[in-house]
Amino acid sequence: MEKELLDTFAAVKKAADAAAGDGSPAAADRCVDALNELRRIPVTMKDLVNTQVGKRLRALKKHPNARIQAVATDVLEYWKTKVIEESSDKKLGVSDNKNDSRTEAKPERSEQRKDVKTSNAATVKADMSSKSEGKAEKTTKPGPIKTEKNARSAVEQANDGERTPIGEKHASVAKKPLPSTVEPPRLTKMIKCNDPQRDKVRDLLAQSFAKVSDETTKSNREEVRNILDEVDACDPIRVAVTVESVLFEKLGHFNGAQRVKLRSIMFNLRDDKNPDLRRRVLIGDVKPERLIDMPAEEMASDERKLSNKQIKEKALFECERAGAPKASTDQFKCGRCGQRQTTYYQLQTRSADEPMTTFVTCVNCNNHWKFC
Structure with missing residues (x-):
């Protein structure tokens, strides 16, 4: 059986x-x-x-x-x-x-x-x-x-799957402690404010936040899938109303001088390639007040931030300020091919009281690395 x-x-x-x-x-x-x-x-x-x-x-x-x-x-x-x-x-x-x-x-x-x-x-x-x-x-x-x-x-x-010997009493009679705070009920329809433009912004934000649950379920990263319960516990409509209210309070009417900032925020929140920002705002890791002061680089997705970091590192390696002289030496061993035929140069990439950064290039396989 x-x-x-x-x-x-x-x-x-x-x-x-x-x-x-x-x-x-x-x-x-x-x-x-x-x-x-x-x-x-x-x-x-x-x-x-x-x-x-x-x-x-x-x-x-x-x-x-x-x-x-x-x-x-x-x-x-x-x-x-x-x-x-x-x-x-x-x-x-x-x-x-x-x-x-x-x-x-x-x-x-x-x-x-x-x-x-x-x-x-x-x-x-x-x-x-x-x-x-x-x-x-x-x-x-x-x-x-x-x-x-x-x-x-x-x-x-x-x-x-807990086996209890005969004669032992269970301690399961203890009641579970009640939660200290009672969560408000989930909203079933949007809260209107009698302003067509503000109502449209709330609808767009609610649609974006409603996609977070499916995006979290289909994510390739395990650490993102592990917070699915926390995402499901959030109310997309309530968060959308809160974010729109804070934006209107801080930026004023959306047709004013802060229209460019509002467009940048709405674009990043609705971008299909940027689910990380939507998720962080929905679960409260990024407060609505913080959105107003966040630069575009910080609003980018985790994948985009990693790509920008790699581009900057690559550009820093290839930078040779006004044809900085290179010196050949055999003191450095290449980690890729194991040869000691290398060239190097030094730049002051940090503050003046910090040591210079040494950039090394392998002559044999063109491998680059740096150290301080």
Whole structure:
């Protein structure tokens, strides 16, 4: 049973990754079919604990495809119900055996005491037995509550893969601390300000910020994909209204003298090749007030900044101020070809109290490097 469970989950995982990669409807259909097949497999709490399928399946609750999210959530809820029923049946079976043993012992004791005591004592005993039965009922009432608590702990154990020895109590009863701040609800429509030009700027900004979630999901950099939850928690419409309000407050009316600055900001925020600036503004790394003072070089994307840095370094290597004289030496060894046939010259690229920068060129392979 565990092997069948693992094989079916492997098929689910493979189809889910394919659906998330290219968004293929066929892959999504295969994943949904595999999830339905996974639900039809009869499982026990032991199977879920040994295979850890419940814990690994929870990742599909955040899958980009809505159908896969819904079916995966349904499978997890179904398993949770099964585990609760299994634990409840086991606990109730033990309590029934104890009650049967108690009820069988009572008639034997009553028959022994009838031969010795009088009818009055028998009547007293009957009253005492009725009271004891009432107490027994009271003591057995918390049984379902305990079984329900044990079932919940069993579900948590099956999902999280934590095995707890018998007799140890879980510390899961501690409540999670409530968040200190309550986030405002997400806006469903744009907030208008009765100014057609300002409303247009807000709409354009909201459209740009709405693309950040998809851009983060499809990013090639792992550090960007890791903040997808933080991006999804932000409200694009609310951020767009905030940015537009700050720009209007600092720059004045958008037809005034600051029109060029506004165009530069809007171009960089809406540029398809500059998703980094949109993402930083959306999650709050770059405040709206900072946008007004940022130069164009700082607004560029990370890829563009790296390219500009390489261009500057290359230009600095090729710079020879007014034909600066070069000297040949064999003191430097080329890291590319290993030869010692090099030329070098020195420039003061930093402040006057800093040492000069030495630029070295390999005569054999034309490799360049520098050091201070």
